[in-house]
Amino acid sequence: MGAVKSTTPFAGTPEQEKSLLETIARLKDQKGSLMPILQEAQNIYGYLPFEVQRTIALNTGIPMEKIFGVVTFYAQFSLVPKGKYQISICMGTACYVRGAGDILDKFKEKLGVDSGGCTDDGKFSLEACRCIGACGLAPVITVNDDVYGKIGVADVDKILAKY
Amino acid sequence: MFRSHVLICGGTGCTSSGCDAIISALQQEIDKNDLTREVQVVKTGCFGLCALGPIMIVYPEGSFYSMVKPDDVSEIVSEHLLKGRIVTRLLYDETVTDTGLKSLNETGFYKKQMRIALRNCGVINPECIEEYIGTDGYEALGKVLTEMKPEEVIDIILDSQLRGRGGGGFPTGLKWKLARTIVPDADQKYVCCNADEGDPGAFMDRSILEGDPHVLIEAMAIAGYAVGASEGYVYIRAEYPIAIKRLEVAINQAREFGLLGNNIFDTDFNFDLFIRLGAGAFVCGEETALMTSIEGNRGEPNPRPPFPAEKGLFGKPTVLNNVETYANIPRIILNGADWFKSIGTEKSKGTKVFALGGKINNTGLVEVPMGTTLREVVEEIGGGVPNGKKFKAAQTGGPSGGCIPMEKIDIAIDYDNLLQIGSMMGSGGLIVMDEDNCMVDIAKFFLEFTVEESCGKCVPCRVGTKRLYEILEKITAGTATLKDLEKMEELCHYIKANSLCGLGQTAPNPVLSTLNFFKDEYLAHVNDKTCPSGICKDLLSYEILADKCIGCTLCVKACPAGAISGTVKNPHTIDKAKCVKCDACVQKCKFKAIVRK
Numbered sequence: 094m095g096a097v098k099s100t101t102p103f104a105g106t107p108e109q110e111k112s113l114l115e116t117i118a119r120l121k122d123q124k125g126s127l128m129p130i131l132q133e134a135q136n137i138y139g140y141l142p143f144e145v146q147r148t149i150a151l152n153t154g155i156p157m158e159k160i161f162g163v164v165t166f167y168a169q170f171s172l173v174p175k176g177k178y179q180i181s182i183c184m185g186t187a188c189y190v191r192g193a194g195d196i197l198d199k200f201k202e203k204l205g206v207d208s209g210g211c212t213d214d215g216k217f218s219l220e221a222c223r224c225i226g227a228c229g230l231a232p233v234i235t236v237n238d239d240v241y242g243k244i245g246v247a248d249v250d251k252i253l254a255k256y
Numbered sequence: 257m258f259r260s261h262v263l264i265c266g267g268t269g270c271t272s273s274g275c276d277a278i279i280s281a282l283q284q285e286i287d288k289n290d291l292t293r294e295v296q297v298v299k300t301g302c303f304g305l306c307a308l309g310p311i312m313i314v315y316p317e318g319s320f321y322s323m324v325k326p327d328d329v330s331e332i333v334s335e336h337l338l339k340g341r342i343v344t345r346l347l348y349d350e351t352v353t354d355t356g357l358k359s360l361n362e363t364g365f366y367k368k369q370m371r372i373a374l375r376n377c378g379v380i381n382p383e384c385i386e387e388y389i390g391t392d393g394y395e396a397l398g399k400v401l402t403e404m405k406p407e408e409v410i411d412i413i414l415d416s417q418l419r420g421r422g423g424g425g426f427p428t429g430l431k432w433k434l435a436r437t438i439v440p441d442a443d444q445k446y447v448c449c450n451a452d453e454g455d456p457g458a459f460m461d462r463s464i465l466e467g468d469p470h471v472l473i474e475a476m477a478i479a480g481y482a483v484g485a486s487e488g489y490v491y492i493r494a495e496y497p498i499a500i501k502r503l504e505v506a507i508n509q510a511r512e513f514g515l516l517g518n519n520i521f522d523t524d525f526n527f528d529l530f531i532r533l534g535a536g537a538f539v540c541g542e543e544t545a546l547m548t549s550i551e552g553n554r555g556e557p558n559p560r561p562p563f564p565a566e567k568g569l570f571g572k573p574t575v576l577n578n579v580e581t582y583a584n585i586p587r588i589i590l591n592g593a594d595w596f597k598s599i600g601t602e603k604s605k606g607t608k609v610f611a612l613g614g615k616i617n618n619t620g621l622v623e624v625p626m627g628t629t630l631r632e633v634v635e636e637i638g639g640g641v642p643n644g645k646k647f648k649a650a651q652t653g654g655p656s657g658g659c660i661p662m663e664k665i666d667i668a669i670d671y672d673n674l675l676q677i678g679s680m681m682g683s684g685g686l687i688v689m690d691e692d693n694c695m696v697d698i699a700k701f702f703l704e705f706t707v708e709e710s711c712g713k714c715v716p717c718r719v720g721t722k723r724l725y726e727i728l729e730k731i732t733a734g735t736a737t738l739k740d741l742e743k744m745e746e747l748c749h750y751i752k753a754n755s756l757c758g759l760g761q762t763a764p765n766p767v768l769s770t771l772n773f774f775k776d777e778y779l780a781h782v783n784d785k786t787c788p789s790g791i792c793k794d795l796l797s798y799e800i801l802a803d804k805c806i807g808c809t810l811c812v813k814a815c816p817a818g819a820i821s822g823t824v825k826n827p828h829t830i831d832k833a834k835c836v837k838c839d840a841c842v843q844k845c846k847f848k849a850i851v852r853k
Contacts (some may be wrong), residue, residue, distance in 0.1 A: 103729055124570060125532070127552035132494070132533055157555075166554040166711070168536030169494055186457035186651065186687045187613030189701055190739040195839070221670025223536060226459035228613035229620060240272040247843060 095110045103205040106211060112137050113145065115153045125165060126189025127155055144227070168223070176211045176218030178256045180204075181235045193232040195256070199249045201223055257302070258296040260337060263313045265378060267302030268459070268498055269620075274326070274356075275299075278310055281326045284334040295337055301467015303378035305365055305679070307619040313360075313378075320360055321346040364636050365618050367449035372600070372607050373421075373583035374623045377467030382502050385509040386472040394515055394678075397474045399495045400481055409482040415472070415593035417471060417605045422450055422541070423656065423682045425604075425671040434565035435575040445485035446569040447476050447479035448576040450546055451492035451499070454538040455654030456705065458685030460609040461579035463621050467498035468583070469506035473529060474515065475582035478589065481529040483575050487528060491546050494533040503531060507742060520715040538655070538709035538740035540756045541683075543568075543576045545711065556713045557757035577681065580609055600626035604670035612638050614687035615645065619741065625715040628669045630660060634688060645690040649773070653682030655702045656762030658769025659695060678769040680762070694791035695774040696781055700728040710759065717760030720751040724767065730813050732792040734785040741782060745771060747763035793837045797853050800825040804849035811841035811850060 116133045120126045130149060135141050141164050150157040164170045180186075182197045197219075201207060204217050211218040227233045232243025234252070241252055264270075264279055279299060284406045286295055303311050309324035314332070319342045321332065335341045344352065360366050371377075380387035388737040389393070400409050401610065408732045412428030420557050435445065449472060453461045465472065476488045492500055507529055510516040518526045533549050547569045549555035559638040568574025584606060588596045600606050604626040610633065617639035624633060630650055634640065641647050649659040658679035667673050671681050675685055689698065703725040712718045727744045730736040748764035748771075771778060782790050787795040800811075800820075807825040819835040822828030830841075830850075842850045 125550050125552035128532065128535060128549065132258055132387070132535065162554050163437065163552070165550075167534075170535060184456065185613075186455075186685065186701070187619070190614045190687060190693050190698070191455075191687055194701075199411070223454070223495065224266050224456040225463050226453075227306075227310055228457055228459065228611060229269040231613065233272065242272060245837070245843075256342070 094109070096164070103142050105138060105144065109137050111149060114152065115234065117149060121153045126153070127160065131160075131164060135170060140174045142172065142174075174215070176216055178217050178236050180217055180219050181222040181225075182208075182235045183223075183225050183227070183231070183235075184221045185226075185228065185231075187224075187228035188232040193233045195246050196232055196234065196244065199246045203253060206236065218227060219252075257295060260295045261315045262295060262297045262337075263300050263315070263378065263788070264297065265301070265303045265311045266299040266382075266498070267306070267377075267463055268496070269302065269306035270311055271498060275310040277326045277330060278324055279533040281329040282333070286337075289333060289338060289373045290534070291337060291402040293331070296380045299383075300379060301382050302374075302379040302463040302621055304369075304374070304463075304621040304623075305348075305618060305619065306621065315399055317342060317357065318345075318359065319357060320348045320351050322348040327845075333491055334601065340616050365620070365622070365628050368628065368632055369623050370607050370625050371462060371623050372587050373580050373609050374467070374621065375587070376471065377463055377621075379466070382467050382469055384503050384583060385470060385506065385513060388468070392561050392590065393470055394474050396589035397477050397480070397481075397515065399521045400478050400522050400589060401525055403467070406436065406482045406484065409478065409589070410801045412593050413482070414587060416588045416596040417583065417593075417603075418584055418588060418596065418713060419604065419671060419685065420577060421580035421584075421608065423653065423680065425681060425745040428577060428581055431565065431577070432479065432482050433573055434563070435485075435573050438566045439573045442573050444483075444570075445483055445571045446572055446574040447485045447488040448547065448550070448569060448574055449488070449490040449582060450541060450543070450576060451490055451496075451497075452534040452539045452540050452546065453493060453579075453683060455656075455683050455685045457609045457611060457613045457687045458654060458683050460621065460684045462493075462496050462499050464579050464583050464609075465503055470510065471501075471502045471583050471586060472503070472579055472658060472752070473506055473510050475585035476529060477516065477520065477527045478585055479575055479577070479582070482527055483573070486526050487530070488531055489550055490533050490570065491540070491550055494535060496752070501534070507531070511808040525563070537711070537755070539711045541758050545757065546573065546576065554711070556711045557759075559756060594826055601668060601670045601671055608669065608681065608684060610684045610686040610818075612686050612688070614651075615641050617642050617687040624669075626670045629666050629668050631665045633669070633686065634665065636687065641688060641690045645692065647688065648691050648693060649689045649695065651679075651687040651689065651698070651766075652685065653680040653683045653762075653765070655705050656680060656758065656765055657682045657685075658765045659698065659773060661687070661773040664773075677799065678765065678843070679771055680765070683804075692789055692791070694732075694787050694789040695770040695777050696728065696731055696787075696792045697789075699767045699770045700725065700732055703728055703763070706759070706763040708761075712761065714754075714756040716751050717756065717763060720747060720755070721760070721763050722745060724751065724764065728767070730799070731781045732787070733794045734781065734792075736782050738782060741771075741778060786853070797832055797836055798835055798837065798841065799851055799853060800828050800830055801849050801851060804847050806847060806849075810844045814844040816840060 146160045208221045233242045312321040351358045408657050410432050418428045511672040535557045540549045542557045543555040545555045566576040609623045649661050706721045707725050710717045805827040811819045817836045819831045
C-alpha cells in the first residue's frame with residue numbers, strides 16, 4: 094500500500110470538477126460518506142490525485158490527513174493515473190496454483206513495469222489484483238473489460254498485440 | 257405459458273466465458289423463428305459447475321448444454337427448440353446414458369450436494385422479485401412479522417444451532433440475542449452483512465448475491481425484527497459488479513413491493529437496507545474493521561470488548577453476519593429448527609458452501625451437508641485431479657487456514673474437525689493442489705498476501721508477518737538453515753498469541769500447517785537445497801536429456817538468454833550460468849527432453 098506521488102501534472106476539466114462537487118453535495122450528509130465520495134471521485138477522474146483530495150477536504154470539512162489516510166489504506170484507490178488499458182492479473186489462490194505468478198512475471202518483463210506501474214506512454218498499466226472469482230477460468234486476466242481465461246505464458250504476446 | 261424455458265447461467269464465471277453473447281444470439285434466433293411466445297429465456301445465477309461454462313439448461317427436457325458457443329445457438333434453436341431433437345454433442349457427457357438423459361441431480365457433481373443456501377441459484381431469474389416470491393420468498397418474513405415475537409425468532413435460530421458461515425463459526429442465535437438484550441434501551445441498532453468476500457479463491461457469497469439477492473434482503477429484515485434494528489448495511493466488494501447491480505435491483509424491487517420501508521406487512525416494523533462498497537482491504541472482513549470502514553475510516557480493527565452487539569456501527573448495537581449465514585435464515589424459519597438440526601454433524605449443523613478451485617476437474621460451487629468427507633468433495637463431486645496427477649493437499653480457510661494432506665482426506669468436514677488439524681472452515685474456499693505444487697511456495701504465497709493486507713495497527717502482525725515472509729523467502733532461495741526453521745515456528749506462535757485481530761491471529765496458519773504435514777519439503781529446501789516439486793526457481797536447474805533430444809533447435813530459438821547451444825540433429829546442452837530459468841524451452845520442447853530438477 095505504498096503511496097506513490099504522481100509525476101503526471103493534474104489535468105482535471107471543469108466538467109469533472111462540476112461532477113465532483115455535485116457528488117459531494119449529494120453524499121456528504123450521509124453517515125460515513127467519505128468512502129462513497131472517494132469511490133465516485135475515482136470514477137470521475139480515474140484516480141485520486143492530491144488536487145481531488147483537497148477539493149473533497151474543502152467541501153466536506155473532513156481533514157486532509159484523514160482523506161489521505163483512507164486513500165492510501167485501500168488497494169482500490171490509486172494516487173497515480175492508470176493506463177489506457179488496465180491489465181489485471183488475478184492472484185487468487187486458484188489462479189496462483191495454476192501458474193498466475195509466471196504470467197505476471199511475463200507481463201512485467203514485456204511491459205518493463207512493475208506491478209502497480211504504468212508504461213511511459215500511458216498505454217498499459219499492470220496490477221496483480223485480488224480474486225475476481227472466475228476460478229473456473231484460472232489462470233485469468235482482464236484487460237479493461239475483456240476477460241482472458243485459461244491462459245499460459247505463451248499467450249501474453251498475443252494478448253498485448255491486440256491493443 | 258411458455259412451452260420451453262431456456263436457463264442460461266449469468267454468474268461471473270459464465271459471464272467471463274461469454275454468456276452475454278450467447279443470450280443475445282439466442283434472442284435473435286428466437287425472434288427469427290417466431291418463438292417469442294413459446295420459449296422463454298431466463299438469465300439465472302450460478303449453477304455451480306463453472307468449469308463447464310457457459311452453461312445452458314433447456315426445460316422441460318432438462319438437457320444440460322455445456323461450453324456453449326455463440327455459433328452453437330442456431331443449431332440449438334433449429335434442432336432442439338423447433339424440432340425437439342436434443343443436440344447431443346453439446347450435452348454435459350455425465351448426463352448422457354445409453355437409455356437417454358440422466359437427471360442433473362444424479363450426476364457425480366450434484367448427487368451428494370444439498371442446496372439450502374444456494375437453493376434458488378441457477379433456478380430463478382435473480383432480477384425478478386416475483387420469481388423469488390414464487391419459490392416461497394418473503395414467506396418467512398411474513399410469518400415472523402405477523403405471527404412471532406422477536407424473542408421467538410431468536411429462539412428458533414438459537415435452537416437450530418446455526419453457526420456463522422464467514423469463518424469463525426460463532427452461534428448466530430447467540431449473536432442476535434446479545435444484540436437484542438445487551439443494551440435494552442438503545443435508540444438505534446443496526447444489522448450488517450459482510451459481503452466483502454476477501455479470501456482469494458472464494459466466491460460463495462458472490463454467487464448467492466448474483467443468483468438469489470432477495471434471500472439476503474429477507475433474512476436481514478428478519479434479523480432487524482429480531483434484534484430491534486431499523487437499518488441495515490451490506491458491505492460488498494467493489495470487485496463484484498454483477499452482484500452489486502443485482503442487489504441494487506432487488507432492493508429497489510423490495511421497496512416497491514413494500515417489503516422494505518415502513519410498515520412492512522402492515523405491521524409497525526420499519527426496515528431499510530443500504531449498500532456500501534468495500535475498497536479492497538482483506539482486513540475489512542474482520543467485524544470491527546468492517547464497521548470502521550462503513551463509517552468512512554481506514555478499515556482498522558478495534559480491540560474487543562466492547563463487542564459489536566454492545567457498541568458497533570456508529571457506536572450502536574450491531575449484529576453482523578455474512579451472506580451465506582443469512583441465506584440459511586428464511587429456510588430455518590419456514591422448516592423449523594429440528595429440520596435444520598437433522599442435517600450435519602453433532603456440533604456443526606446444516607450445510608456449507610464451498611468454492612472448489614485449483615487443480616480439480618469440476619471447478620465450481622458446491623453445497624454439501626456438514627460431515628461430508630473431503631474425499632467425497634474432491635473425488636466424487638470435484639471429479640478428481642486433472643491430467644492424471646496425484647492429489648497432494650486441499651487448502652481451506654484461505655490465508656487464515658491450512659492445508660489438509662492426503663492422509664487426512666477422509667476427514668469429515670465440520671468446524672471442529674478442521675480446527676483440530678490446524679486448518680479452519682473459513683468462508684469456504686477449497687483449493688486443491690497436486691504434486692506439482694510446492695507447499696513452501698504456497699505458504700509463501702499466503703504470507704505475501706497477509707503482509708500486503710496487514711493494516712499495520714499492531715506490531716505482531718505488521719512486523720511479524722513481514723519477518724515470517726522473509727524467512728520463507730530465504731527457504732525458497734535455498735539460503736536458510738535449520739535454525740531459521742526453528743525461529744520461524746517460534747515466530748508463528750508469537751504472532752498467533754499477540755495479534756489484535758483475527759487476521760494476525762490466523763496469519764501463521766498456512767505456515768504451521770504445511771510445516772506440520774509437509775516438513776520433508778521444508779527440509780529438502782533447507783538441507784538439500786532442492787525444491788521437490790520444481791517450483792522454487794532459485795533451486796532449479798534445467799538439463800537436456802541427451803537420449804531424448806533429437807536436435808530440432810526449437811529450444812535454442814525459444815531461449816531468451818542464449819543459454820542453449822547445439823547443432824541440428826545433435827543433442828543440445830544448457831549453459832547453467834546463462835540460464836534464467838524462464839521455462840520457455842520446456843514449453844517448446846515436443847519430446848520432453850528438457851527436465852527441471
